[in-house]
Amino acid sequence: MTDTLTRVLVTGAGGPAGIAVIRSLLARADVDVFAADMDGWASGLYLVPESRRRIVPAGRSETFVDELIGMCGDDRIDVLYSTVDVELPGLAARRDELSAVGTALAAPSHETLVTCLDKFRLAERVEGAARIPRTRLLNRAGVGEDWTFPVIVKPRSGAGSRGVRLIADRAALEALGEDESILIQENLPGEEFSVDVLAGLDGTVIAAVPRSRERVDSGVSIAGRTVRRAELSDTAAAVARAIGLTGVANVQLRYSVDGVPALLEVNPRFPGAMPLTIAAGVDMPSLLLDLVLGRPVPSSVDFAELANVRFLEDVFLDPGDVLVSENAAHSEGLEE
Ligand SMILES: Nc1ncnc2c1ncn2[C@@H]1O[C@H](COP(=O)(O)OP(=O)(O)OP(=O)(O)O)[C@@H](O)[C@H]1O
Ligand SMILES: [Mg+2]
Structure with missing residues (x-):
């Protein structure tokens, strides 16, 4: 039928x-x-x-x-x-x-999507809910702050790592001039993780699956592993709640100099590496369908540690x- x-x-x-x-x-x-x-x-x-x-x-x-x-x-x-x-x-x-x-x-809601598009707005929104790298606009006040070098400079709205630069010292920062479409950000020198998050339509976080990106090709993870580590899942869940996430997003975290996972950015959509998260135990597309249809979904879904490699298929x-x-x-x- x-x-x-x-x-x-x-x-x-x-x-x-x-x-x-x-x-x-x-x-x-x-x-x-x-x-x-x-x-x-x-x-x-x-x-x-x-x-x-x-x-x-x-x-x-x-x-x-x-x-x-x-x-x-x-x-x-x-x-x-x-x-x-x-x-x-x-x-x-x-x-x-x-x-x-x-x-x-x-x-996700239009409001959540718009917040994620602008990394400055995102940092302001999440401040207080999770560790945010110090983030200022590239203007007189921002440049004038007491930074620990190197710092990161990147567009407020960017993708594919375009325009992300490490700035070695104050002279190099001052040489950039002023441009409020650009951010100055504390450098996060530690390990990086992507956390796939599924939230219910009421914003309750149902699953947060951290994974490492061991190999990346054209911006897509082609080898990686899921990692069970509460501080990563908890940080991503706190970010999701702060932005009012409903549905699926990919929260990117990186460890700060003081050893805490801090927020890089949120991609409010399905990531290309979703098959790993599904295979590890959280079928986010399918669970989201049940949520949208108003069908029962577990309040929390756990996952296993699993690694993946990928190849092209004809x-x-x-x-x-x-x-x-x-x-x-x-x-x-x-x-x-
Ligand atoms: N504050 C930071 N400290 C250390 N590394 C950073 C910082 N900001 C960005 N990076 C590095 O640059 C990469 C891209 O940054 P970000 O995710 O903010 O931009 P993007 O253009 O949306 O990138 P992508 O689409 O590749 O994820 C990060 O994955 C990270 O490796
Ligand atoms: Mg990114």
């Missing part, structure tokens, strides 16, 4: 996070999975039946949200997962219009079955 299946659309089917969410949901007998991407060559599209593959505009395009709302209505989508950063704020800002066509957005297609995507930015050189 296909009518009783929950219809779920997952965007970002070309990325590792999208593929992880699609695979998690495909494993459930009660879900009909639709996959979308801007690019017909996105591999995750070919994990779902042909009738379930969708091409969408680029997340940055002005028509993206309108088209998604239309698509969700036409396809009678019950739950929408977006795994693409640039899509999330626009979708979350119009959550009511999605619910008017019968679609629940499985993403999928062979009839060339005629590859979806055509005029709006794929790749061919136009628009992608960053």
